[in-house]
Amino acid sequence: MSAxxxxxxxxxxxEPLWLRGILLTLALGFLALFLLLPxxxxxxxxxxxxxxxxxxxxxxxxxxxxxxxxxxxxxxAVPCNAIFGLAASWAIAKxxxxxxxxxxxxxxxxxxVSPVIAGLSLMLIFGARGxxxxxxxxxxxxxxxAVPGIVLATIFITFPYVARELIPLMQxxxxxxxxxxxxxxxxxxxxxxxxxxxxVKWALLYGLILCxxxxxxxxxxxxxxxxxxxxxxxTMPLHIEILYNEYQFAAAFAVSSLLAxxxxxxLVLKSSLEWRAARDLAEAEACRRPE
Amino acid sequence: xxxxxxxxxxxxxxxxxxxxxxxYLSLLVFLPLSALVLKSFELDWAGFVKVVASERAIAxxxxxxxxxxIAALINxxxxxxxxxxxxxxSFPFKKVIDALVDLPFALPTAVAGIALTAIxxxxxxxxxxxxxxxxxxxxxxxxxxxxxxxxxxxxxVRTVQPVLEDLEQELEEAAASLGANRLQxxxxxxxxxxxxxxxxxxxxxxxxxxxxxxSVVFISGNMPFRTEITPLLIMSRxxxxxxxxxxxxxxxxxxxxxxxxxxxNALQHWSQxxxxxxx
Numbered sequence: 001m002s003a004x005x006x007x008x009x010x011x012x013x014x015e016p017l018w019l020r021g022i023l024l025t026l027a028l029g030f031l032a033l034f035l036l037l038p039x040x041x042x043x044x045x046x047x048x049x050x051x052x053x054x055x056x057x058x059x060x061x062x063x064x065x066x067x068x069x070x071x072x073x074x075x076x077a078v079p080c081n082a083i084f085g086l087a088a089s090w091a092i093a094k095x096x097x098x099x100x101x102x103x104x105x106x107x108x109x110x111x112x113v114s115p116v117i118a119g120l121s122l123m124l125i126f127g128a129r130g131x132x133x134x135x136x137x138x139x140x141x142x143x144x145x146a147v148p149g150i151v152l153a154t155i156f157i158t159f160p161y162v163a164r165e166l167i168p169l170m171q172x173x174x175x176x177x178x179x180x181x182x183x184x185x186x187x188x189x190x191x192x193x194x195x196x197x198x199x200v201k202w203a204l205l206y207g208l209i210l211c212x213x214x215x216x217x218x219x220x221x222x223x224x225x226x227x228x229x230x231x232x233x234x235t236m237p238l239h240i241e242i243l244y245n246e247y248q249f250a251a252a253f254a255v256s257s258l259l260a261x262x263x264x265x266x267l268v269l270k271s272s273l274e275w276r277a278a279r280d281l282a283e284a285e286a287c288r289r290p291e
Numbered sequence: 292x293x294x295x296x297x298x299x300x301x302x303x304x305x306x307x308x309x310x311x312x313x314x315y316l317s318l319l320v321f322l323p324l325s326a327l328v329l330k331s332f333e334l335d336w337a338g339f340v341k342v343v344a345s346e347r348a349i350a351x352x353x354x355x356x357x358x359x360x361i362a363a364l365i366n367x368x369x370x371x372x373x374x375x376x377x378x379x380x381s382f383p384f385k386k387v388i389d390a391l392v393d394l395p396f397a398l399p400t401a402v403a404g405i406a407l408t409a410i411x412x413x414x415x416x417x418x419x420x421x422x423x424x425x426x427x428x429x430x431x432x433x434x435x436x437x438x439x440x441x442x443x444x445x446x447x448v449r450t451v452q453p454v455l456e457d458l459e460q461e462l463e464e465a466a467a468s469l470g471a472n473r474l475q476x477x478x479x480x481x482x483x484x485x486x487x488x489x490x491x492x493x494x495x496x497x498x499x500x501x502x503x504x505x506s507v508v509f510i511s512g513n514m515p516f517r518t519e520i521t522p523l524l525i526m527s528r529x530x531x532x533x534x535x536x537x538x539x540x541x542x543x544x545x546x547x548x549x550x551x552x553x554x555x556n557a558l559q560h561w562s563q564x565x566x567x568x569x570x
Contacts, residue, residue: 015473020380027376028388030369034441035394038406041416045409084315091308104548105556108314112548112555114502116522117541120529121323124330124538131326156319177303188303210396217399220504220522224529237401237505244405244509253409256402263397270397271390 034260042260045253057243057251058258065231066239067258073222073235074215081211082204085162090196093170094178104167106142107160118156119224122149145227150235153221158214165207169200202277206270213266217259324545330538342539349519358520359500364437366488366496370447375446377448378455395441400505407438408510430512435520438506443496450492451485454562458484473516488561494558498551502544 015023028103032163047054056062088107092100110118124130126143136143143149177199181191197204219237226233243252331339342348376382376390396402411418411428418428428434458481466476504522511518519527521544528537 012331014379023372024376024380024382027369027372028382031373031388031391034444035391037410037416038403038441039394041406041409042402045406079488084312087308087315088312090304091312094302095305095309097309101556101560103312103316105552106320108552108556109549110423110553112498112502114504114522114525114541114544114548116504116525117327117502117545118323120525120537121327121539123529124326124534125323129534152319159315159319175302182302191302192304213397213399217397217402219399219401222413224526237399240401240405241509249409256399256405259399259402263394263399263402267390267393268399270393271386 039260039264040252042253042256045249046257048253049250054249054254054257057248057254062230062234063239063251063255066234066236066255069147069150069234070216070236073154073218074149074212076151077158077215078208078212080155082162084159084210085166085207086204088163089166089170089200090192092167094175100124106168107163110157114219115153115157115218115222116224119153119221122152122156122221122225126152144225145229145233147233149225150222150233153225154215154218157218157221158211161211161214162207163203165203165210166200169203172198173199202273202280206218206273208265209269209273213263216262326366327538327545328542329359330535333535334539338535339539342536343543347515347519348521348524348540350516351519351524354432354435354518355501355521358436359439359503362436362443362500363493363497365436365449366443367493370492370496371451371485371489373444374448374451374455378452393445395443395445400442400503403441403508404438404506404509407434407441407506411437411510414483418569429510430514430518432518434510434512435507435518438510439500439503442503442506443500446495446499447489447492450488450495450562454485454488455481484565487558487565491555491558491562494551494555498548498555501551502548 058067085194088103091097091105123144125132126149127133128135128137128144130144141148143152176196178191181195182188186194195227217237218235219241222235223238223241225253226238228234228238230242235241236259240252240255240259243249334342340394373392377385377392381551408415408429410416411421411434413419413429415423415429421428426433428437462480463476463499466480471479502522504526505519505522508523511523513519515524521540525537525540527543528534528540
């Protein structure tokens, strides 16, 4: 390569320094532009008119109500999807049956289907002119343009997240541990609670926080079914849209900054969970080795 | 008696967990989505075609699929680059940057939408410099594409990264000792091993981009025929109380999403086989 006579031993499995520099700069530049800048903008714009405006924007009644509604939707949707995730991953990971792959595809569907389609489909079932609209109306139950509709849309959009985290892990872990517990006389529930749950706890927790982040941030599906009535059916993302369309940019970004904080918190929790999972795995390996 | 004792203990709970899964999926997925498809049958064939092949609909497909495809391509290139840098190089704050890659998963799409608009609008942080040169980013297909790049970024990184981590360096050493240079090693040894995961990541980013609504709706400007994506067209049909028309457009998109998902699952299966077989 160089004719200068001086032999420079270089590892054959890495790139020359200049190329590494270029690749690193390109990658970090891309991430700074696409990930860091939007985050900076959210906080920068939120505080652009000072603390008072910021505080007023997140404490005014409409905002407070939107925050409350968002929390309600998440508090209902996340546990429902956790139970679903556990049931689905138990069935899919521990048993062999026909159509298993198809079932996994179905569970992934909300990730690929447009949230607008999700909202529209719920509307066609529960809306005034939908399949069950008349029956619901006769019994004075309002689902669309009300809290139940928002909760349903949130559940629809977020149900894959827990299941997706659990299925690969449970498949990888196999069923030996559970079978051993059963042989030793544990009941089915005991086996599930004492053997299966502890071994997937970090993945379950990660699924829960991701599900929660998506639930609180869901926009498309909820905007179809909510009707966007202020102080009644407005969630935080919908409130942001209204403020933005009214040119109240500082207020829109102030409410956004709360959701951005939630996103950052989610990422921090995720990293710490991954670290704990890796530590547990290392400990388990260390225990096994002396034999 | 003898026969039973040699059998492996069978795990209980299949009926319960499978029953609950099926019930939940039927209520949440089958029922609403079949309502969608059945609603679109209310139109006769000519009416259906008129809705899904109208000029405005076709313009929206072109924008949705075109910008999703370009965004997924950009993510393919930069996703590979980011995964490569995260796996192979060490640099300060690597852990933080690695965690930040998941931001588009965690950040609500509406927040991403208004932040990107604030950056790329003609009076925005970056948009103003382009505007001086007569280039508009927000409220054009370029803006739509940028929003979709943001949304799809983690998919390619997170599918390629684990495969790259597990790649055996011995193979590269062997190739090097046989006289291959770095570029040859990358093209002939590393890249072929990454192809299944790259394709999976591309398809995931593409599928996600097609359905995206929240971030695009702010940056696109929503002009029919020019910057109107298909989910938004469905939304405006809904606001006109044209449920059958909305359902027809929705069914077309649903079918495409479903086919893409089946393709992704096949790709993942292939990827796992390749990945596992290499050991």
